[in-house]
Amino acid sequence: MDRQIRVMVVDDHPMWREAVTRDLTEAGLDVVATAGDGEEAVRRARAVRPEVLVLDLNLPRLPGVEVCRQVVAQDPAVRVLVLSASGEHADVLEAVKSGATGYLVKSAGREELLDAVRRTAEGDPVFTPGLAGLVLGEFRRLAAEPPAATAAPQLTARETEVLRLVAKGLSYRQIAERLVLSHRTVQNHVQNTLGKLQLHNRVELVRYAIEQGLE
Template sequence: MSEGEQLRVMVVDDHPMWREGVARDLQEAGHRVVATAADGKEALSRFPAARPQVLVLDLQIPEPDGVAVTGEVVRQDPSVRVLVLSASGEQSDVLEAVKAGATGYLVKSASRAELLDAVRRVADGDTVFTPGLAGLVLGEYRRLSDVPAAPEADTETPRLTDRETEVLRLVAKGLSYKQIAERLVISHRTVQNHVQNTLRKLQLHNRVQLVRYALEQGLDDDQPG
């Protein structure tokens, strides 16, 4: 764990009070706020030069919205970590953002300590889940397994292993990783890996779907690589 290492963070929120508050919290904790932005357009134009390690992002921002920004920044720089901060917790938006590549989600009422901890953890490659997000992700896997796969589909519908389902259910029931590790008699790191896998499969599936959609629409010329 890289405790105390200075992180390059970018904050995107259309609410000035929030943007400055979050930026100040991060700076006081010793991080560098390399850019802020008030809407999706600003965020995307400042992102390439700022090169943040972590993007703290409000979903309800003027166009393009948080989901679109997440997808675009992760496409430009797969190493960036996106932490979604949402006030209203519009559930479908949160799920879309996670599928687009966000690896952390917090409601805005989370405490400052929770926010700093979450930034640190997503920067370390960990996933920051709320029980609410775990419930959404569980629901999404069930929904995908309900939809009969198209006969020509060569990519598998993502599925959770029994262990992953078990871990995700416990997260959704509000257990901490530590409690889960104790209950299942596995290591803390293993719990984290299981949780990460649930998101990775979903994001991979989402990317494959997007690429296939682009190919079908004849837009593949615009796809880099």
């Protein structure tokens, strides 16, 4: 049985919302709340503080990207996995810019969804195949723009090494195996790096690494 990952499910279609909730619950995850519109989602997320928010983009009363922006602003520790019917590139990039750490299309199977939620809880960026390259490509494009002049924080050699592997898209487990470290040690290095760089999640970390030419 899984560690009790606290999950909140947001979707305006009751049948879909109930089906996702049932799948997650049966797999041993803890669905602490659900919501059917954007305003309700922001309110409930503030009250229950989920680890992972499974979020549809097409919501009444407040769009999904705005829900994502507000929820992450009020609790930077929350990780947002978008689960959307749209695979449109503009929607994906907008979701990531608003703070989502993953994006899955609704055609994904049950096991794919469960794996995505678990990996999102661990801090991995999770994208439907084909979309990860799009996001990395956008980060590279942004990195080509002139950066604002800021003093670079001092990272240790090990933190820089871990950051380089994060930018290559490796999971924490893969990084741990490559560097012969424990999974927990890799997570600690990433958390320290996030703190030094004043970043909130792994997606922002990948973008920073690319901007610094650490790929």
